[in-house]
Amino acid sequence: MSDELSAWQLILNGDPALFAIVRLSLAVSLSAVVLAALAGMPLGALLALTRFPGRSMLVVLLNALMGLPPVVVGLAVYLLLSRSGPLGAMGILFTPTAMVIAQTILIVPIIAALTRQTVEDLWAEYRDELTAMDVSPAGRMTTLLWDARFSLMTALLAGFGRAAAEVGAVMIVGGNIDGFTRTMTTAVALETSKGNLPLAMGLGLVLVAIVLSINAAAWGTRVWSERQAG
Amino acid sequence: MRAPSSDLPLVLDNVSLQAGATTILDRLSLTITPGTPTLIVGPNGSGKTTLLRLCMGLALPSAGRVSWGGRADSKPVRRAILFQRPVMLRRTAAANVAYALAQARTRRSQRAERIAALLQRVGLADLAHRPARKLSGGEQQRLALARALARDPEILLLDEPTASLDPAATRGVEEIILMAAQSGIKIVMASHDLGQVRRLAGDVVFLVRGGLCEQGKAADFLDHPTTREAAAFLRGDLVI
Amino acid sequence: MTFRFSSFAVALLLGASAAFTPAVAQDRSIVVASTTSTQDSGLFGYLLPLFKAKTGIEVKVIAQGTGQALDTARRGDADVVFVHAKSQEEKFLAEGFGVKRFDVMYNDFVLIGPTSDPAGVSGKDIESALKAIQDKAAPFVSRGDKSGTHSAELALWKQAGIDIAATKGPWYREIGQGMGAALNTAGAMNGYVLSDRGTWISFKNRGDLEISVEGDRRLFNQYGVMLVNPEKFPSVKKEFGQAFIDWLVSTEGQTAIAGYKIDGQQLFFPNAEKKGS
Numbered sequence: 001m002s003d004e005l006s007a008w009q010l011i012l013n014g015d016p017a018l019f020a021i022v023r024l025s026l027a028v029s030l031s032a033v034v035l036a037a038l039a040g041m042p043l044g045a046l047l048a049l050t051r052f053p054g055r056s057m058l059v060v061l062l063n064a065l066m067g068l069p070p071v072v073v074g075l076a077v078y079l080l081l082s083r084s085g086p087l088g089a090m091g092i093l094f095t096p097t098a099m100v101i102a103q104t105i106l107i108v109p110i111i112a113a114l115t116r117q118t119v120e121d122l123w124a125e126y127r128d129e130l131t132a133m134d135v136s137p138a139g140r141m142t143t144l145l146w147d148a149r150f151s152l153m154t155a156l157l158a159g160f161g162r163a164a165a166e167v168g169a170v171m172i173v174g175g176n177i178d179g180f181t182r183t184m185t186t187a188v189a190l191e192t193s194k195g196n197l198p199l200a201m202g203l204g205l206v207l208v209a210i211v212l213s214i215n216a217a218a219w220g221t222r223v224w225s226e227r228q229a230g
Numbered sequence: 231m232r233a234p235s236s237d238l239p240l241v242l243d244n245v246s247l248q249a250g251a252t253t254i255l256d257r258l259s260l261t262i263t264p265g266t267p268t269l270i271v272g273p274n275g276s277g278k279t280t281l282l283r284l285c286m287g288l289a290l291p292s293a294g295r296v297s298w299g300g301r302a303d304s305k306p307v308r309r310a311i312l313f314q315r316p317v318m319l320r321r322t323a324a325a326n327v328a329y330a331l332a333q334a335r336t337r338r339s340q341r342a343e344r345i346a347a348l349l350q351r352v353g354l355a356d357l358a359h360r361p362a363r364k365l366s367g368g369e370q371q372r373l374a375l376a377r378a379l380a381r382d383p384e385i386l387l388l389d390e391p392t393a394s395l396d397p398a399a400t401r402g403v404e405e406i407i408l409m410a411a412q413s414g415i416k417i418v419m420a421s422h423d424l425g426q427v428r429r430l431a432g433d434v435v436f437l438v439r440g441g442l443c444e445q446g447k448a449a450d451f452l453d454h455p456t457t458r459e460a461a462a463f464l465r466g467d468l469v470i
Numbered sequence: 471m472t473f474r475f476s477s478f479a480v481a482l483l484l485g486a487s488a489a490f491t492p493a494v495a496q497d498r499s500i501v502v503a504s505t506t507s508t509q510d511s512g513l514f515g516y517l518l519p520l521f522k523a524k525t526g527i528e529v530k531v532i533a534q535g536t537g538q539a540l541d542t543a544r545r546g547d548a549d550v551v552f553v554h555a556k557s558q559e560e561k562f563l564a565e566g567f568g569v570k571r572f573d574v575m576y577n578d579f580v581l582i583g584p585t586s587d588p589a590g591v592s593g594k595d596i597e598s599a600l601k602a603i604q605d606k607a608a609p610f611v612s613r614g615d616k617s618g619t620h621s622a623e624l625a626l627w628k629q630a631g632i633d634i635a636a637t638k639g640p641w642y643r644e645i646g647q648g649m650g651a652a653l654n655t656a657g658a659m660n661g662y663v664l665s666d667r668g669t670w671i672s673f674k675n676r677g678d679l680e681i682s683v684e685g686d687r688r689l690f691n692q693y694g695v696m697l698v699n700p701e702k703f704p705s706v707k708k709e710f711g712q713a714f715i716d717w718l719v720s721t722e723g724q725t726a727i728a729g730y731k732i733d734g735q736q737l738f739f740p741n742a743e744k745k746g747s
Contacts (some may be wrong), residue, residue, distance in 0.1 A: 008621075050376040082547050083545060083546030083547050083705055084546050084547075089706075091705065094501060094530065114700060125317060128311075130311065130314070131288055132286060132288065132304065133306075136633075139333070146320075147321075152563060175501075177530040177531060178515070180528075180530055181530075192650070192651075192654070193506070193650030193654070194510050194650045194674070195650045195653060195654060195676070197671040197674070226361075229321045229322060229325075229361050
């Protein structure tokens with residue numbers, strides 16, 4: 001990427017390096033959200049609907065894990081995937097796959113904790129009706145998750161926001177390799193450390209604009225859906 | 231697929247329910263048998279809602295026994311309940327009914343037909359594709375009735391279903407309840423509206439402070455109450 | 471409706487994996503652990519396309535400080551190391567993690583400071599300059615990250631007869647970050663910092679900073695390259711890695727290094743052993 005041009009000019013010129021970076025950032029963070037949702041939503045719903053000894057502690061722990069420092073997650077995943085580590089033979093360190101893994105771990109607690117709270121609140125409202133209709137435990141989970149879908153969408157956006165914004169995890173497990181594992185956030189960090197502050201700021205604003213568009217699209221989807229199904 | 235057992239007669243045998251230090255139901259014995267609608271009346275706090283929840287199996291007694299058709303297990307085989315404020319699933323009216331049919335293990339091939347029939351029966355056929363949460367109070371209660379009837383119940387329990395509705399909506403709901411009663415479904419309904427009792431009741435159960443105070447045919451109870459509390463209640467006095 | 475959501479998710483995953491595949495498909499690649507100075511100066515951006523055009527090998531550079539780069543290699547996570555701290559490199563070799571060390575190029579360090587020159591170092595040699603900075607307790611930014619630059623800085627304090635670990639005060643700021651960050655910090659606190667010339671020339675955020683001391687022979691900065699020992703880590707791509715090293719020390723590679731200029735200034739001076747192998 002040319003240092004001389006501003007971020008805006010790079011967009012207008014269709015700079016391939018910039019677009020590759022944007023594509024990678026979105027691919028990594030969106031994949032992480034999908035995987036975290038697949039793992040975190042059933043986990044959150046299960047936690048909301050079951051009672052067992054130690055449950056309160058687990059809920060507190062899950063809430064606390066929302067604040068996992070990205071750089072710590074990155075370090076832990078790095079040690080796992082390093083050639084000297086237990087999963088080194090997979091050879092996926094310094095690849096986008098490792099970045100997706102790290103970000104997924106980072107945001108599963110957010111999605112699970114928010115799902116748990118949402119489903120628990122909804123269960124209080126739905127409990128009598130669903131019990132009266134003799135709904136199975138699995139059925140309760142799917143019914144509540146589906147009925148709570150608008151609130152859960154917000155949970156997904158929170159997870160996506162966290163993933164798209166972090167730099168610590170992807171920097172360590174990805175290595176910020178030019179043309180391969182460089183994302184928007186690591187590019188901003190790099191340009192800042194090179195003293196290209198205007199370019200760094202421009203890239204940062206591009207990232208914010210993209211995240212804003214995604215949130216706007218989610219909002220539009222919700223409005224349309226509500227019209228269909230209330 | 232469904233067990234051939236019946237939920238009737240529904241027998242409450244010396245049932246009490248405590249919540250902490252408060253006694254909500256006090257040594258109450260009652261038998262529900264097939265027939266005309268039974269209306270449960272009494273002042274606020276007399277235990278009407280709790281009684282219905284026990285009959286449905288949503289609550290367990292602290293003492294005494296509840297049995298359905300001689301069985302003690304509370305799985306709702308062929309009974310359904312309506313609450314004062316129904317909870318609409320976040321989907322269309324037709325989808326709500328479909329959900330109830332699915333939970334009642336209706337065969338898939340029959341569902342479309344039954345949805346249409348049920349919506350017709352409760353007068354919501356035109357609103358089939360409206361989001362259920364956007365329906366009016368009366369329409370939502372009628373949809374709840376459709377859901378309950380989807381279970382093909384023997385007993386239909388209703389907890390003051392028209393308390394929040396205007397007279398027109400109330401009439402709509404009462405018509406459906408009467409038709410259900412005529413088709414052989416046992417109606418057990420809590421009500422605070424004596425006019426409604428007169429319109430719907432076959433017999434009346436009068437509760438005071440969690441206990442069974444008086445019981446009998448509707449006409450007898452309304453015109454010739456035998457207990458002091460019943461007379462006071464019918465007069466409009468506060469029964470403390 | 472649930473079905474629509476899951477098919478959307480599947481489409482997203484497929485799209486995402488499509489975004490990854492082009493890179494994953496290339497196994498003709500090596501990982502080189504190098505320093506931030508070679509990256510930040512833009513040298514790799516210039517050299518690597520030339521190497522790839524010639525050999526088809528993709529070089530993936532992880533830019534860390536020298537110490538961290540060598541540690542990465544010690545864990546087997548890199549195929550080649552390309553750093554600039556000879557003593558650390560020789561220790562690495564002695565520990566058996568490297569195969570052989572080759573000189574590649576050199577540049578020099580410069581002492582950067584504010585134009586106001588609070589310690590009055592202008593015109594001095596590097597040792598006197600450092601003594602002056604310590605005497606006047608002028609702010610000094612240290613990389614503090616076991617990098618090649620950090621090693622050189624510590625060696626210079628020692629040569630100036632100063633035990634910096636013992637005598638440092640609040641004026642000595644260790645930030646544990648790369649060269650660009652150190653320059654940013656020095657500019658912000660009107661302090662001095664030791665930098666490699668390459669990073670300085672391509673650094674944009676100079677503010678009030680300028681070169682205070684340069685040209686001293688003691689500021690010479692040698693870069694070396696090593697293949698990580700495949701006997702320690704069988705996963706090391708030794709043919710591709712050796713091809714990279716061979717190219718760097720070959721006439722072609724050395725000419726390419728000399729050809730890298732910013733604003734007409736050459737940043738790195740090739741000095742591999744002739745007929746090197």
